[in-house]
Amino acid sequence: MKILYIETHFILAHARGEQPATETVLxxxxxxxxxxxxxxFCVYExxxxxxxxxxxxxxxASRLDELARNLEHKKLDxxxxxxxxxxxxxxxxxxDTWQRGLDQTLNRLLRIATLLPLSRAVVDRARLVAPHLRKxxxxxxxxxxxxxxxxxxxxxxxxxFLSGDKEVRAFVESxxxxxxxxxxxxxxxxxLEKD
Amino acid sequence: MRVIDLRGSAGQRTGxxxxxxxxxxxxxxxxxxxxxxxxxxxxxxxWFVVNRDRILGWRDVDSQWSVRLDGRDVxxxxxxxxxxxxxxxxxxxxxxxxxxxxxxxxxxxxPPGKVPGEVELGAHGLLEELGTGATSxxxx
Numbered sequence: 001m002k003i004l005y006i007e008t009h010f011i012l013a014h015a016r017g018e019q020p021a022t023e024t025v026l027x028x029x030x031x032x033x034x035x036x037x038x039x040x041f042c043v044y045e046x047x048x049x050x051x052x053x054x055x056x057x058x059x060x061a062s063r064l065d066e067l068a069r070n071l072e073h074k075k076l077d078x079x080x081x082x083x084x085x086x087x088x089x090x091x092x093x094x095x096d097t098w099q100r101g102l103d104q105t106l107n108r109l110l111r112i113a114t115l116l117p118l119s120r121a122v123v124d125r126a127r128l129v130a131p132h133l134r135k136x137x138x139x140x141x142x143x144x145x146x147x148x149x150x151x152x153x154x155x156x157x158x159x160x161f162l163s164g165d166k167e168v169r170a171f172v173e174s175x176x177x178x179x180x181x182x183x184x185x186x187x188x189x190x191x192l193e194k195d
Numbered sequence: 196m197r198v199i200d201l202r203g204s205a206g207q208r209t210g211x212x213x214x215x216x217x218x219x220x221x222x223x224x225x226x227x228x229x230x231x232x233x234x235x236x237x238x239x240x241x242w243f244v245v246n247r248d249r250i251l252g253w254r255d256v257d258s259q260w261s262v263r264l265d266g267r268d269v270x271x272x273x274x275x276x277x278x279x280x281x282x283x284x285x286x287x288x289x290x291x292x293x294x295x296x297x298x299x300x301x302x303x304x305x306p307p308g309k310v311p312g313e314v315e316l317g318a319h320g321l322l323e324e325l326g327t328g329a330t331s332x333x334x335x
Contacts, residue, residue: 062290089290093279
């Protein structure tokens with residue numbers, strides 16, 4: 001049994017269509033070629049990041065719309081006004097596209113992935129992990145959820161931990177778990193089909 | 196669903212609920228009912244429900260809607276591409292609605308009396324309920 005531990009970045013990259021390899025991985029998991037495991041904390045973190053970034057784009061869009069309205073109202077530079085309005089629309093479309101993508105990605109992941117709980121044991125272990133990392137974010141909870149998943153780790157033939165953070169990968173590797181930086185490497189290592 | 200919160204000319208609360216329709220929300224009637232329940236819960240005096248197909252306006256949320264406009268007719272003039280409206284999600288739709296409300300207030304795109312829906316809203320006494328246009332987006 002192959003186990004791939006995924007995280008927040010995987011969810012967002014797939015939702016935004018930024019890394020085609022994430023789709024290859026998801027598709028392979030849907031065909032039972034591998035098992036995905038995902039700390040529930042990462043689902044929360046992905047939603048938080050998405051909700052934090054969305055209003056910022058909305059504010060930019062509103063500002064561009066306001067500039068466009070002023071130009072068009074005063075019949076100043078209507079071409080520029082339309083360009084502002086188009087840019088505002090593009091920012092809003094991006095929000096809508098990423099929202100739809102996130103909904104679809106989570107729907108698929110919640111159907112096929114094993115969710116690792118944020119239990120008391122995970123919180124306690126995260127406290128021990130935190131001093132080993134320089135950044136203050138959710139990485140200790142992410143790592144702790146995986147390290148607490150002992151029963152799965154013991155049964156697995158092959159395990160890969162996916163993380164874009166070099167320090168996190170180094171910590172996990174120091175605990176004997178192979179870590180890679182991107183879904184592309186998982187696709188290459190496990191020879192997953194790209195379809 | 197998001198709500199644009201407005202103050203009418205006499206300070207009364209008006210809400211404009213943006214209800215995008217997509218693969219996950221094909222039940223128009225159900226969504227409209229939910230939106231009206233929301234209006235009652237948050238004690239809006241006047242209430243609008245907007246999706247890309249229609250705009251419904253209530254002077255009194257306990258009774259039948261007062262005005263019904265074709266969403267595409269009203270909103271398409273604020274989209275840079277006519278096809279944009281077909282795929283409009285919540286954020287994009289909200290942008291079109293904000294531009295429409297600003298047009299009703301300041302006539303930045305159409306002259307007075309020519310803003311899409313303006314005559315119908317005026318005939319039902321709903322124009323003044325849209326107020327000064329001091330808008331803020333909020334999700335209840």
